[in-house]
Amino acid sequence: xxxxxxxxxxxxxxxxxxxxxxxxxxxxxxxxxxxxxxxxxxxxxxxxxxxxxxxxxxxxxxxxxxxxxxxxxxxxxxxxxxxxxxxxxxxxxxxxxxxxxxxxxxxxxxxxxxxxxxxxxxxxxxxxxxxxxxxxxxxxxxxxxxxxxxxxxxxxxxxxxxxxxxxxxxxxxxxxxxxxxxxxxxxxxxxxxxxxxxxxxxxxxxxxxxxxxxxxxxxxxxxxxxxxxxxxxxxxxxxxxxxxxxxxxxxxxxxxxxxxxxxxxxxxxxxxxxxxxxxxxxxxxxxxxxxxxxxxxxxxxxxxxxxxxxxxxxxxxxxxxxxxxxxxxxxxxxxxxxxxxxxxxxxxxxxxxxxxxxxxxxxxxxxxxxxxxxxxxxxxxxxxxxxxxxxxxxxxxxxxxxxxxxxxxxxxxxxxxxxxxxxxxxxxxxxxxxxxxxxxxxxxxxxxxxxxxxxxxxxxxxxxxxxxxxxxxxxxxxxxxxxxxxxxxxxxxxxxxxxxxxxxxxxxxxxxxxxxxxxxxxxxxxxxxxxxxxxxxxxxxxxxxxxxxxxxxxxxxxxxxxxxxxxxxxx
Numbered sequence: 001x002x003x004x005x006x007x008x009x010x011x012x013x014x015x016x017x018x019x020x021x022x023x024x025x026x027x028x029x030x031x032x033x034x035x036x037x038x039x040x041x042x043x044x045x046x047x048x049x050x051x052x053x054x055x056x057x058x059x060x061x062x063x064x065x066x067x068x069x070x071x072x073x074x075x076x077x078x079x080x081x082x083x084x085x086x087x088x089x090x091x092x093x094x095x096x097x098x099x100x101x102x103x104x105x106x107x108x109x110x111x112x113x114x115x116x117x118x119x120x121x122x123x124x125x126x127x128x129x130x131x132x133x134x135x136x137x138x139x140x141x142x143x144x145x146x147x148x149x150x151x152x153x154x155x156x157x158x159x160x161x162x163x164x165x166x167x168x169x170x171x172x173x174x175x176x177x178x179x180x181x182x183x184x185x186x187x188x189x190x191x192x193x194x195x196x197x198x199x200x201x202x203x204x205x206x207x208x209x210x211x212x213x214x215x216x217x218x219x220x221x222x223x224x225x226x227x228x229x230x231x232x233x234x235x236x237x238x239x240x241x242x243x244x245x246x247x248x249x250x251x252x253x254x255x256x257x258x259x260x261x262x263x264x265x266x267x268x269x270x271x272x273x274x275x276x277x278x279x280x281x282x283x284x285x286x287x288x289x290x291x292x293x294x295x296x297x298x299x300x301x302x303x304x305x306x307x308x309x310x311x312x313x314x315x316x317x318x319x320x321x322x323x324x325x326x327x328x329x330x331x332x333x334x335x336x337x338x339x340x341x342x343x344x345x346x347x348x349x350x351x352x353x354x355x356x357x358x359x360x361x362x363x364x365x366x367x368x369x370x371x372x373x374x375x376x377x378x379x380x381x382x383x384x385x386x387x388x389x390x391x392x393x394x395x396x397x398x399x400x401x402x403x404x405x406x407x408x409x410x411x412x413x414x415x416x417x418x419x420x421x422x423x424x425x426x427x428x429x430x431x432x433x434x435x436x437x438x439x440x441x442x443x444x445x446x447x448x449x450x451x452x453x454x455x456x457x458x459x460x461x462x463x464x465x466x467x468x469x470x471x472x473x474x475x476x477x478x479x480x481x482x483x484x485x486x487x488x489x490x491x492x493x494x495x496x497x498x499x500x501x502x503x504x505x506x507x508x509x510x511x512x513x514x515x516x517x518x519x520x521x522x523x524x525x526x527x528x529x530x531x532x533x534x535x536x537x538x539x540x541x542x543x544x545x546x547x548x549x550x551x552x553x554x555x556x557x558x559x560x561x562x563x564x565x566x567x568x569x570x571x
Contacts, residue, residue: 017418017477019087019398019408022384025049029079031381031394033106033369035114037132040374041084044381044396045103045116047076048094075100078118078126080134083396085409085480086571093134101126105153107161113137115161117153125150125163125188129196138196143167148188152214154223159194162223166211167203187212187227189246202246205229213266218299219275222249226269226279229253237266237281239301252301254281263288267318272296273326276304278351280330282316283308290314292330294351307351315343319369323376323401327354331367331380334358342367342382342395344403357403361387365395375479376401409480412438412569418478419567422470431463438567449561451492454513456521468522475567476533484568486539489515492557493545504544512542518563 023029031046078101082091095101103118112132119125125143130136142163150165167188186205189212193199204210209230215223218241225240241249254264263284270278281293292315296305317330326349334343341360344367348354359365367382377398384395398406410418419434426432433441442448446459456464475482489511495503519540523531548560 017407017410019406021083021087021089021396022386023048023081023089023092023394023396024386025393026391028392029394030383030392031079031081031368031396032102032104034371034379034381034396035106035108036371036373036379037082037108038112041082041090042371042373042379042396042398043080043082043091043106043114044369044379044394045078045080045106045114045118046368046381046394047102048079048394049076076102076121078103078116078128079394080106080114080116080130081394081396082134086411087396087398087408091134095128097126097139099124104150107153107155110159115153115155117150117161117163119148119150119165123147123149123168125165125190127153127161127163127192127196140192140196140198142190142198142201143188151212154215154217156191156217157221160192160199162215162217163190163192164212164215164225165189185209185211187225187240189215189225189242191246200246204240204248214269216269216271216277218271220299222299224269224271224277224299226266228264228266235263235265237264237279239269239279239297241299241301250301252297254295254303264293265316267316267332268320270320270322272322273324275299278320278322278328280317280320290316292317292332292345294320294328294330294347296351305351309345309347309353311356317343317345318367320347321370321372321378323372329370329372329378329401329403331370331382333366338362340364340366342380342384342397344378344380344399346403355403359397359405360384363387363389364392367397373398377406407477407480409571410478410569411481411571412436415478415481415567415569419474422474423467426467432467438569440565440567442562442564443559445558447562448558449514449563451494451557451561452510454489454510454517456517461521464518464521465525468525471565472522472526472530472534475537476530479533481569481571482537482567483570484539485534485537486541486566486568487515487519488540488547488564488566489513489518489542490547490560490562490564491545492560493548493555494557508542508544510542511544512540514561514563515540515542 025048027049029048031044034044078095080093099120101120103116105117107115114130116128124141125148128139144167146168148167152164154162165188166185186203187210190201191199211228213226215225217223221244223242227238229236237254239252265282268280276298279295282290283293292309294307297303313334313336315334316332318332320330328347330345332343333340341358342365344357346355363385365384367380371379380397382395383392385392400406431444433443491507491511495506549556
């Protein structure tokens, strides 16, 4: 696999401008879910482990007391991270609850706060509501007296949430099955109102082991639940539709293989814009190797499409999402005997693979979740293990829609340094000057306009051909940092035979024509995709002779007949 992966080792080291954040904590740590905040930042949840130092010098005379003390020195706690476009960590908070726990799911509240779902390591379910600064509003512990585990938290249209998970069962024949369950492990669902009140809690299942994996809300308020049932020979997937009150409407068992052992894992279900549903599954072949299976179904349990995706190595998609054009993106892992890498895959609306990329080092790496952002970039979270390390770290990566790594937004001083690097040849040859305010002056005499002229000369066109190619590549790579590209036309102050008013207005029109000539020449050379990007940031104007060039207090008329450019940063 090492010959085909997109190898970055630590992206931060190879390219400091790539949006990749690896948070190295003592002991194992990982991120399991991600969302976009209303201020366009990214929040993610998972777990890290904290060392508990009791500050005691107690002497132990009993070896078992000593071992018990050691066993509670470190353990998992929910961890929330918030990062900005510059890949800077704004918030990093550890829950520090009395029981060790993990966060598995994150959804936003209308006030830019969070619902976080998880479970304690001794088997209780947790739901926490936080404000926008990640301060705890409330934490609720719920579930049965047996061992429970949460897999997903679903935000509902009414502002409440549905916790999807499983619960072990211990009962006799006189017990209420909706309280104690049917088999060794049962599907366990709990619905909360927007203010955190528990509305209902129900179990579903068979005499075998059943798990609630994920759910998606239909446009009529009913909910389609993705479940897994494990018997001695098979592991099958089922789709269950329930009402708002948790009453079962229908159940469909998905038969992935006929005439042989069926081994399938359920991973994710999402509702599409067309109001159908797509499910990500892991299918095992006869050699028990994993490959990807994606199924589309409607609200009435009809299977609309069923696609098996085979890759060179065993692989799985743990999360999927839909772009506005109907394409799907999934993340997960791909692995061989010695290595696991984060997998990103682009699928067509009819569930065929269009493209895949692998990210990781020669160790253990995996992607657990993704979120399509407002600008069609994708935030991905998971776990990364450095080379020669035995501990996983929390990992946040931002990708472009073509699955390449996105660039982190840069502040003005970093944009300035980058521009100096890109245009060092042009600067050394005296063609341009770049100022710290990100303004670009064209300084070679061949780039000035003749008196009264605005049409581009051949020399000017030749320069713009190479200059604009570099500049547009820079702008597109740093689109998160760039708000505007100004193209300003200028003139000298003369205009013979007219009064002051006409002199200013005629120069204003001439300067406007000069800026338009440069802007239109650059714009017309690009393809439609690049033109759409430029149309969002370009601003051209004529400044007449208000910014004429002075040398020793005297106007330099030749150098005043020019066009300048300026990049306006968002930061």
